[in-house]
Amino acid sequence: MMNSSSPIAFNPQAAANTVVLHGQATRRIAEQRAQLNASQQIADALALVSDSLAPQRLMVRAGDVICQAGARFDCLYLLNSGFVKIISLSSDGREQVVGLKFRGDWLGFDGIANQRYSCDAVAMDTGEIWAIRYDTLLEASLRRPALLGLLHQAMSREISNDRDSLMSVCTLPADARVADFLRYWADALAKRGLRTDQIKLRMTRAEIGNYLGMTLETVSRGLSRLAKAGLIEFAEGGRRDILIPEVDALRAFIQGGTAPAPALLQ
Amino acid sequence: MMNSSSPIAFNPQAAANTVVLHGQATRRIAEQRAQLNASQQIADALALVSDSLAPQRLMVRAGDVICQAGARFDCLYLLNSGFVKIISLSSDGREQVVGLKFRGDWLGFDGIANQRYSCDAVAMDTGEIWAIRYDTLLEASLRRPALLGLLHQAMSREISNDRDSLMSVCTLPADARVADFLRYWADALAKRGLRTDQIKLRMTRAEIGNYLGMTLETVSRGLSRLAKAGLIEFAEGGRRDILIPEVDALRAFIQGGTAPAPALLQ
DNA sequence: CGACCTTTTGATAGTAGTCAAATGAAGTGG
DNA sequence: CCACTTCATTTGACTACTATCAAAAGGTCG
Numbered sequence: 332m333m334n335s336s337s338p339i340a341f342n343p344q345a346a347a348n349t350v351v352l353h354g355q356a357t358r359r360i361a362e363q364r365a366q367l368n369a370s371q372q373i374a375d376a377l378a379l380v381s382d383s384l385a386p387q388r389l390m391v392r393a394g395d396v397i398c399q400a401g402a403r404f405d406c407l408y409l410l411n412s413g414f415v416k417i418i419s420l421s422s423d424g425r426e427q428v429v430g431l432k433f434r435g436d437w438l439g440f441d442g443i444a445n446q447r448y449s450c451d452a453v454a455m456d457t458g459e460i461w462a463i464r465y466d467t468l469l470e471a472s473l474r475r476p477a478l479l480g481l482l483h484q485a486m487s488r489e490i491s492n493d494r495d496s497l498m499s500v501c502t503l504p505a506d507a508r509v510a511d512f513l514r515y516w517a518d519a520l521a522k523r524g525l526r527t528d529q530i531k532l533r534m535t536r537a538e539i540g541n542y543l544g545m546t547l548e549t550v551s552r553g554l555s556r557l558a559k560a561g562l563i564e565f566a567e568g569g570r571r572d573i574l575i576p577e578v579d580a581l582r583a584f585i586q587g588g589t590a591p592a593p594a595l596l597q
Numbered sequence: 598m599m600n601s602s603s604p605i606a607f608n609p610q611a612a613a614n615t616v617v618l619h620g621q622a623t624r625r626i627a628e629q630r631a632q633l634n635a636s637q638q639i640a641d642a643l644a645l646v647s648d649s650l651a652p653q654r655l656m657v658r659a660g661d662v663i664c665q666a667g668a669r670f671d672c673l674y675l676l677n678s679g680f681v682k683i684i685s686l687s688s689d690g691r692e693q694v695v696g697l698k699f700r701g702d703w704l705g706f707d708g709i710a711n712q713r714y715s716c717d718a719v720a721m722d723t724g725e726i727w728a729i730r731y732d733t734l735l736e737a738s739l740r741r742p743a744l745l746g747l748l749h750q751a752m753s754r755e756i757s758n759d760r761d762s763l764m765s766v767c768t769l770p771a772d773a774r775v776a777d778f779l780r781y782w783a784d785a786l787a788k789r790g791l792r793t794d795q796i797k798l799r800m801t802r803a804e805i806g807n808y809l810g811m812t813l814e815t816v817s818r819g820l821s822r823l824a825k826a827g828l829i830e831f832a833e834g835g836r837r838d839i840l841i842p843e844v845d846a847l848r849a850f851i852q853g854g855t856a857p858a859p860a861l862l863q
Numbered sequence: 864c865g866a867c868c869t870t871t872t873g874a875t876a877g878t879a880g881t882c883a884a885a886t887g888a889a890g891t892g893g
Numbered sequence: 894c895c896a897c898t899t900c901a902t903t904t905g906a907c908t909a910c911t912a913t914c915a916a917a918a919g920g921t922c923g
């Protein structure tokens with residue numbers, strides 16, 4: 332059952348000949364190319380930073396706090412492996428998961444404006460994080476424009492990402508939001524060259540619910556309904572491992588809102 | 598007036614002497630200082646950009662599209678006056694107001710990552726916008742580190758802002774979200790040295806609702822309830838002009854959820 | 864094994880969405 | 894200048910989605 336056969340080692344020509352099938356097939360090829368591309372870009376970016384900045388490498392384990400809201404800003408962090416959640420704290424004590432970070436993502440941009448981090452960043456798994464002094468980075472980027480380009484792209488992506496989150500929360504009903512969360516996670520893995528048919532959630536239902544703006548019970552019910560609809564399956568291991576037989580089916584469900592099956596046909 | 602001296606010429610001692618008044622009074626003084634400071638920083642930033650980049654000045658009127666999702670990225674825009682809404686469009690046609698921009702705010706950061714803008718930016722009023730070619734900006738910022746610092750601060754602020762929006766949508770009930778929207782707008786005006794006791798909404802109820810993730814009817818009811826509670830008043834002119842007698846009362850309501858008055862006492 | 868946390872599921876309540884109608888505001892053309 | 898059209902806003906009645914409360918089952922770790 333470990334055939335990650337989302338057509339991995341795939342022959343483009345074989346597909347090129349089957350032009351009859353439009354839509355699904357050709358789309359999947361384009362997607363894979365884009366993902367390989369993205370994966371390569373992330374590797375290149377990491378290599379460039381590693382070479383030109385010799386960042387300090389930190390090993391973290393689940394629960395470790397990488398940077399803390401209120402602490403003085405001096406470093407940006409680059410995630411080389413592992414998973415990190417970003418938690419924003421309001422003045423009146425509300426707590427909100429505002430982002431999830433994967434390999435190649437940067438942490439700490441929020442600290443630049445006020446010289447203090449405004450969020451906590453907490454590891455959700457063991458991983459390696461590179462600490463890069465901001466002043467060092469600025470200095471180096473004057474000599475190496477590519478570094479500066481990298482930095483700006485990362486910040487730009489973060490802005491776009493945050494907006495997507497807002498759109499998801501504002502426009503989708505609860506079940507679709509849960510589906511979109513799984514799709515987002517699967518996409519993030521795919522962009523990093525990892526298998527996406529099975530994903531291991533590193534968050535409790537409560538944390539997912541917080542991130543999605545709903546209660547833990549609603550998350551649980553949402554997952555149950557998605558499973559009942561055949562859009563996901565739970566691995567035998569435990570309910571934190573989720574199988575996604577067909578990410579496109581999830582996408583269709585998110586768009587269709589209430590029409591899981593019919594949407595598959597068009 | 599290109600004094601880029603952020604740490605304004607303010608005398609901390611003057612404020613330090615009024616220790617007797619605690620709570621409201623001292624807080625208001627601190628706030629005003631912060632706002633004057635912010636206002637000055639914005640003016641300084643605009644002056645620096647104007648001096649070192651000679652940006653192209655564009656006049657816009659309500660409804661004008663400043664940049665369009667999908668269009669090729671080449672410019673960042675700096676808002677010198679007026680009000681702008683940022684609209685994100687999903688692949689399946691959902692439309693979402695994801696941000697509001699005021700004097701001193703930048704537009705177009707979302708285009709850096711993919712060389713295409715991912716959002717529409719639409720003027721909500723007459724205003725002046727400065728177009729700055731990104732390549733020109735990069736080049737100039739290599740010679741003038743202050744420019745680069747400005748840019749990064751603006752991007753950092755945008756990231757923090759987006760996260761605050763997400764937190765608001767995820768953690769606050771509808772009425773508090775409406776209140777938070779008004780507070781946000783008032784704060785934005787205050788930071789720019791404008792009066793905040795009366796604000797003119799430049800959006801329909803439908804647009805506000807879209808931004809806040811609720812229907813236009815809920816916005817309308819929320820405003821009515823806030824008015825009934827005495828937290829806001831409608832100007833005679835029309836229901837788009839809103840008086841906020843006491844912004845702190847709004848803040849208390851947002852925090853207290855349901856306890857508008859009591860929260861003021863602590 | 865027992866203590867503790869997470870997850871699921873059911874029953875019920877409450878908030879916000881939907882549908883609908885009336886009022887208000889604004890602009891158009893006679 | 895005033896009907897007339899159109900759009901924005903308010904408010905009510907009803908529905909539906911999601912939150913809350915509660916109990917039981919599943920997992921984890923000492």
